[in-house]
Amino acid sequence: MAEKNIPMREALRAALREEMLRDERVFVMGEEVGAWDGTHKVTRGFLDEFGERRVRDTPISEMAIVGAAVGAAMAGLRPVAEIMTINFAFLAFDALINHAAKVRYMFDGQFKVPMVVRAATGWGNQATATHSHTPEPIFAHFPGMYLGCPSTPADAKGMLKAAIRDDNPVLFTEVIALYPKPGLVPDDPDFVLPIGKGDIKRAGKDVTIVTYGRGVEWSLDAAEILAREGISCEVVDVRWLRPLDLPLIFESFKKTNRCVVVEESLPFYSFGSEIAAQLQEHMFDYMDAPIKRVSAMDVPLPYAKEIELMALPDAHKVVAAVKEII
Amino acid sequence: MSDLTKTLTRAELIEVYHQMVLIRRFEEKCKELYNARKIGGVYLHLYNGQEATGVGAIKALKPTDHVITAYRDHGIAIAKGADVKRVMAEMFGKRTGVSGGKGGSMHIADVSVRMWGGYAIVGGHLPLAAGIALKSKYNEDGEVVLCFVGDGATNNGYFHEALNLSAVWDLPVVWLIENNLYGMGTPVSVASGQPELHKRAIAYGMKDFGRVDGMDFFAVYEVAQQAVEYARAHGPALVESITYRYEGHGVSDRIYMKRVEEMQRFQQRDPLIVMENKLREMFPDIEPELAKVEPAVAAIIEEAVRFAEESPVPTAEDLTRHVYA
Numbered sequence: 001m002a003e004k005n006i007p008m009r010e011a012l013r014a015a016l017r018e019e020m021l022r023d024e025r026v027f028v029m030g031e032e033v034g035a036w037d038g039t040h041k042v043t044r045g046f047l048d049e050f051g052e053r054r055v056r057d058t059p060i061s062e063m064a065i066v067g068a069a070v071g072a073a074m075a076g077l078r079p080v081a082e083i084m085t086i087n088f089a090f091l092a093f094d095a096l097i098n099h100a101a102k103v104r105y106m107f108d109g110q111f112k113v114p115m116v117v118r119a120a121t122g123w124g125n126q127a128t129a130t131h132s133h134t135p136e137p138i139f140a141h142f143p144g145m146y147l148g149c150p151s152t153p154a155d156a157k158g159m160l161k162a163a164i165r166d167d168n169p170v171l172f173t174e175v176i177a178l179y180p181k182p183g184l185v186p187d188d189p190d191f192v193l194p195i196g197k198g199d200i201k202r203a204g205k206d207v208t209i210v211t212y213g214r215g216v217e218w219s220l221d222a223a224e225i226l227a228r229e230g231i232s233c234e235v236v237d238v239r240w241l242r243p244l245d246l247p248l249i250f251e252s253f254k255k256t257n258r259c260v261v262v263e264e265s266l267p268f269y270s271f272g273s274e275i276a277a278q279l280q281e282h283m284f285d286y287m288d289a290p291i292k293r294v295s296a297m298d299v300p301l302p303y304a305k306e307i308e309l310m311a312l313p314d315a316h317k318v319v320a321a322v323k324e325i326i
Numbered sequence: 327m328s329d330l331t332k333t334l335t336r337a338e339l340i341e342v343y344h345q346m347v348l349i350r351r352f353e354e355k356c357k358e359l360y361n362a363r364k365i366g367g368v369y370l371h372l373y374n375g376q377e378a379t380g381v382g383a384i385k386a387l388k389p390t391d392h393v394i395t396a397y398r399d400h401g402i403a404i405a406k407g408a409d410v411k412r413v414m415a416e417m418f419g420k421r422t423g424v425s426g427g428k429g430g431s432m433h434i435a436d437v438s439v440r441m442w443g444g445y446a447i448v449g450g451h452l453p454l455a456a457g458i459a460l461k462s463k464y465n466e467d468g469e470v471v472l473c474f475v476g477d478g479a480t481n482n483g484y485f486h487e488a489l490n491l492s493a494v495w496d497l498p499v500v501w502l503i504e505n506n507l508y509g510m511g512t513p514v515s516v517a518s519g520q521p522e523l524h525k526r527a528i529a530y531g532m533k534d535f536g537r538v539d540g541m542d543f544f545a546v547y548e549v550a551q552q553a554v555e556y557a558r559a560h561g562p563a564l565v566e567s568i569t570y571r572y573e574g575h576g577v578s579d580r581i582y583m584k585r586v587e588e589m590q591r592f593q594q595r596d597p598l599i600v601m602e603n604k605l606r607e608m609f610p611d612i613e614p615e616l617a618k619v620e621p622a623v624a625a626i627i628e629e630a631v632r633f634a635e636e637s638p639v640p641t642a643e644d645l646t647r648h649v650y651a
Contacts, residue, residue, distance in 0.1 A: 027464070053464065056495070058491065059487070059490055059491060059494060061487035061490065061491055062487075063453060063483055063484055063487045063488075064453040064456065064484070064487035064488050064490070064491045065453075066453070067450070067452070067453020067454055067456070067457065067484065067487075067488065068453045068454070068456045068457035068460060068488070068491060069457060070453070070454050070457055071442075071453060071454035071455060071456060071457020071458040071459075071460070071461075072457035072458070072460045072461050072464075073457070074442065074454065074457070074458065075392075075457065075458040075461035075462075076461055077460070077461050077464060079457075094447055094450060095450070095453065098447050098450060099445075099447075099450055099454065103443070103454075104648055104649075104650075104651065105428060105648050105649050106425065106428055106429045106433045107425045107428075107429055107433060107435040107437075107443055108423075108424075108425045108426030108427075108428050108429065108644075108648055109426075109647065109648035109651075110425070110435055110436075110437040111437055112651040113651075114651075143649050144649055144650070146650075166651075167651035168650050168651050
C-alpha cells in the first residue's frame with residue numbers, strides 16, 4: 001500500500017482520526033483538544049469533523065480527565081484522553097496508578113479499561129524545571145498499564161492504533177521535539193504495530209544501543225559517526241517500556257556482548273537501571289564489558305540554553321560511551 | 327409524607343426494612359468475625375447507622391442505574407443487590423468473593439447489578455462516577471449514576487474537579503454526600519470552611535437538593551427520587567444526607583466511643599426504629615410481617631458465613647490473573 005512522507009503529528013492525527021471513523025466508541029477528551037485544535041495540533045479539525053460529543057474540551061482538571069476516562073472505559077467507551085504535557089500527569093498520578101492500572105485487577109476482571117492517555121513528553125527549548133520531564137520509567141513501574149513512546153512517524157501511527165484497539169489502559173507519550181519530524185507512513189488504516197514489540201532501527205555487531213523515543217535519533221547519529229571509525233552499532237528501539245521486549249534486547253546482546261543504554265530521562269532508578277539489571281541477571285555469561293548509561297544529568301533543568309544543553313544527552317555523549325566499552 | 331413515597335407498596339416497604347436489617351446484621355457479623363480473626367486485613371469500615379441513607383437512595387434508582395462508592399461499601403453493595411454470600415466470601419478473602427478475594431472489604435463490586443465498587447483513595451471514585459455518567463450521556467441511554475461521597479472527600483481536589491466536570495458536561499449523576507459528621511476523627515466543622523456541605527452545589531452551578539435526614543428512609547428516598555429524576559432529565563444534582571456511623575472510622579478507631587451523648591442522640595433515631603415506627607403507623611396490622619424479618623435475615627447471614635468458610639482460597643494462578651485484559 002501507499003506511503004506518505006508526513007510529520008509525526010500528522011501520523012498521530014491520522015491514527016486517531018481513522019480509529020474514530022472505525023469505532024463509534026472512540027472519542028477524545030482533554031484540555032484544548034477541540035476549538036484550539038489541540039495544543040500540539042494532533043486533533044486539528046476534529047471538532048468540525050466529529051462534533052462536541054466526540055471531541056470534548058475539558059477544564060484544566062488532570063485528575064478528572066484521567067479519572068473520567070477510567071470510568072468511561074469501565075462502562076464500555078474507548079476514551080483517548082490528552083494530558084497536554086506529561087509534566088501535568090503528575091497531578092493525575094493517583095488516577096493513573098491507583099485507578100487506571102489497578103481497577104481491573106482489584107475487582108477480579110469484572111470489567112476492562114480500554115483507554116489511552118496521550119501526553120507530550122521531553123525537554124525542549126528552555127522550558128525549565130517543571131516543564132522538562134521525561135518521566136516514562138516512573139509510570140512504567142506499575143503493573144496494569146502499558147506505556148509506549150514512538151520514535152518515528154510510522155511507529156507513531158502503528159503504535160497509537162494498537163493502543164486504541166487494545167483493551168488495557170495505555171499511557172502513550174509523544175516526544176515534543178519529534179512532532180514536526182517527517183517520515184514515511186503507510187496509508188493503510190489497519191497498519192497496527194503490536195504492543196510490546198521493539199524494533200531494530202539499525203543493525204550492527206559490535207555494540208547494542210538500547211533506547212526509545214528521542215534517544216533513537218541520538219543513537220542513530222552516534223552509530224553513523226562510529227561507523228566511520230569502523231565500530232558497528234545495533235540500535236534497539238524498545239518502543240514500549242511496558243511490556244518491554246526483553247527477547248529482542250537479549251538477542252542483540254548475545255551477538256554484541258556490549259550495551260549502552262540511551263535515555264532522555266534521569267539516571268537514578270531509571271530505564272537504564274532496569275536494562276542493566278535485566279542484562280546482568282539473564283545475560284551475564286555473554287557480558288564482555290560493563291553496561292553504560294547515557295542519561296540526562298541528575299539535576300532539574302535550568303533556563304539558560306548553555307547549561308540546559310550541558311545537562312542533556314546527545315549523539316556525542318553516546319559516541320563517548322560506546323568508545324569506553326569497545 | 328409526599329405523594330412520591332406512597333408509590334411504594336406494602337410488600338416493597340417490608341423488603342426495604344428487610345434490607346436495612348440485613349445490612350445491620352451483616353455488619354455486626356463482620357465485626358464479630360474480624361475480632362475472631364476470621365476476616366483479615368487492617369481495614370473494616372462498617373455501615374451501621376447509615377442504612378437509611380444507602381437503602382433510601384438506591385431504592386430511588388432503576389435496576390439499570392449505576393452505583394459507586396468509597397470504602398464503606400458492604401451495605402451499599404447489598405442494597406444494590408449484590409449476592410450476600412459472595413460479599414461475605416470477599417470479606418474472608420475467598421475465591422468465590424465478588425472480587426475474587428483480591429479486593430477485600432474496601433473493594434466490593436458486582437458489575438452484574440451495576441455496583442461499580444468501593445474505592446479506597448478518598449475522592450478517587452468521583453471522576454470514575456463522572457466517566458460512567460459520560461457513557462450514559464454519550465450513548466443517550468437514560469441511565470443515572472448515584473455516587474456516594476463521604477464528607478471527608480469534599481475537601482480534596484477530586485471532589486472539585488469531578489463535580490465541576492459533571493456540571494460543565496451536564497452529566498446524569500447524583501452526588502450524595504453521606505455526612506456522618508467525621509472524616510476519620512476530624513469533625514466536619516473543623517475540616518470544612520462551609521460545613522453545610524450541600525451548599526457546595528452553588529459553586530458549580532449545580533442543582534442543590536439540600537440536606538436530608540439520613541436516619542429516615544422515607545426522607546432520603548423522597549429527595550433521592552427527585553434528585554435521580556432531575557439528573558436523568560437535566561444533569562448533575564447534589565444531596566447531603568446527615569447520618570451517623572455507630573462504629574469507628576475503621577475497626578482501629580477508638581476515639582468514637584468517647585462521643586457518648588452524640589451517639590445516643592442518633593441511636594434514638596436509629597434508622598431501623600424510625601422505619602419500624604413509620605410502618606406501624608402506616609399499617610397497624612404489620613407486626614407479624616415485621617416479626618419474620620429478623621429470623622429470615624439471621625438465616626441469610628448464617629448461610630453466607632457458611633458459604634464463605636467453605637469456599638476455596640485464591641490460587642497462585644489468581645495472583646497473576648486480570649493484571650491485563
